Amino acid sequence: MKLLQLCALLIVAHQGASSPGCVCEFKNLEKPFPHDQLRTVEDSASTCNEKYKQQNLQDIDVLLLALEHRMPQLEAMVWELEREDDGDLYGAVSLQVIHNEQVEVLKLIQQLSNSTVGSQLLNTDTERKLQEMKEEMRDLQTYDSMQVVKRDQANTRLKRDLDQCQNGQPRPAPLTQPPQGNCPLGRMVNITGPRITSVAPGSNAYGAWGRDAKPEAGKESWYWLVMLTASNAFAHYVRRFSSLSALIVGASRPGNVQISPSNPTTNTIQGPNAVLYEEALYYGCYNKDAICRFNLTDLSVTSVQLPKGTRFNSKSNFCHTGHTVCYPYTDLDLATDESGVWVIYTTSENFGNLILSKVELGKEPTLGQTWHTSLYKQAVTNTFVACGILYATRYVSAGTEEIFYAFDTTTGLERYDVGIYMQKMSANIMSLNYSPVDHMLYVYGDGKMVSYQVEFE
Template sequence: MLLLISLENTFKFQAPPREKCACELNNSEKAFPHEKLRIVETNVSNCNSNITPRKVTSLLKLSCCVSPFLVNHCCLCRLWSWREAICLTAGCTMHCIHKSSSRKNNCYTLLPSGTCPRSRLLNVTGPRVYTAGEYPGSYAYGAWGRDPRPEEGKESWYWLVMLTSSNIYAHYVRLYSSLSSLIIGVSNVQIHSSNPTTNTIQGPNNVLYGGALYYNCYNQDYVCRFNLTTKSVTTLQLPKETFTECYPYTDLDLATDESGIWVVYTTTQDFGNLVLSKLEEGETPVLGKTWRTSIYKRAVTNTFMACGVLYATRYINKEVEEIFYSFNTVTGQEKFNIGIFMNKMSTNIQSLNYSPVDQMLHAYCDSNMVSYKVLFG
């Protein structure tokens, strides 16, 4: 911890008799807060010793062990790995927690929703990636992206779900160790041996988070969670009369961002307007806090989350899609004039997923995989 101290000092020199020289120092500054610094160091030490892997995985937000007298009041932190937390306040580069010697999993999601610095979307550029993948032109509907909270050793992996039956159903998810292997490689984790049936994926609105695939359960208003390691499936029932779709079988949309997993849907009680709910992590997903918006679901082609803000897109023409709407879950503020345009490589975008790992939007467009760079304020 580096503290820069500026002192305005006034020196008075005296040359007394004899051959000795004495200096008198008048310090106009307040005394350095040694006691506060000692408390900070103690708190840092306690943080390191008390945070275990079990505790950290259940942590939803992290408070910095710092004092107000530090530069820029460094208090917004992000845990980039279990070994260090880095301050994100503008202009502050100080490490808020010292490095730990023990090796633990990576994490990108401990900021409470709506509080990270990238909460204002400025532009979308690209596309940066455009590929037909293993099966060019074969499956028009699907989804792909990256896990915002990957398992150890899988930080660079990609996932892909293609709707292989009637453009509606899928029963496996493909995993790739790199972008190049996604283009040419073969890899899959099967959910069920036949399709469609119980636990089958229905619709293209899927996400991978923490080593589990979240998707719309076959023929139900349920969110399914498929654990890729144990191959087990758990479910969460959404409020009854969840309805209305734009594309076929898109009654609900799942999204991930820096703070976790979200589900976007509507009900008859909400008159077709979008409803946003946070999914609490766990082996069995639980519906958390819910927000209601005033944007009509059928006016929206896709949604995605970034920094606790819901964004919605609409079809302009064959070449352009517009990000036109946002809803901030912290302030409750809605905006209908975002006006950010995306250049499309094909007519339709069947799914759109934001990746906080690399700040990219991953779009599945008429069997093609396309990604865009997202620029934030």
């Protein structure tokens, strides 16, 4: 009102002047807002954030987890050497394996030491910068003379309290198993190696090997091997090894466990993609669209019938090089991960695209939840499952394989751009399986047994 009266007086006083309007001078008594100071605080916060991303604070957890797995393995190897050393070739190989494992453990300890020092320096520097930013923000809040920020914060708290009052306090969720795709280690980011390289006894081109994904007590260091000894398609026994050293030198202890007296016949292993879980071998049944489970303890065999239209007897194999090279009797692929056993197959109704099903374990195993993918089977070299995620590989060259595809069973999302490469020791991969015991990939190809370390976030 006073401003209008002032303008009216000015107009009356200058009626005779040539000025066409009224000019009022406005003076802001508040201090100018320091935009440069605010920009400096924002830049400091952005820099701190980038530093944390670069440092990756999960490194220490990953290294500790790796040591947690490696130390018991090293201890078991030393104990095995003391128990079975014959003073000859077996002892020499065992010492070399133990030496290699010690080198890996020492590397992990050094990495852990470096990461710890780096994290301590980062935390100290960040704490100092956060304190400086906190003081600068308090200074900037003094410019909020109309208390807009304070009222906005109060309104936010009030809205939150009202929502809680209206909806009631949330009840705690019941404890359940984590979803199949929710890996406690994070997503898979790399494959390193090969770490172990050996030649299968007899150099049979097709087969599978690895460790029991859920071993019995006392058998944590055991390995198993299946070689297709008849026409590169069939096998009728499982070979056991009490340690890695025993496997490398070919000392089969406790020896072979026979499924059937002849080969091939009923219950014969058909195809190279077999896995071991809880002292039971899962594999493709001979001349049937079904999965067989061979119990290594009581020597019994039970089977799981696959859906109608499932392709078997070498009708839908893994292939490479533009589908010109295919691996016979790879219609069914068995896999293990943290949650159990899986089967990967195709049906006529799904046009040859991969299908993934969970095998529900029990006295009589059954087929559980099933997922359909858009990935064509014969464009794939092999598959495996880790933390509820299906991965597929393809042939790049005689020395390189690419993990290019992933299907998450939790979200149902597919990716064709995984882009993880692995160095091969032979051109072909007949079987490929992930072990949750040591987070390794076990590969069998052209008579060679090779393993790779899986790296997670």
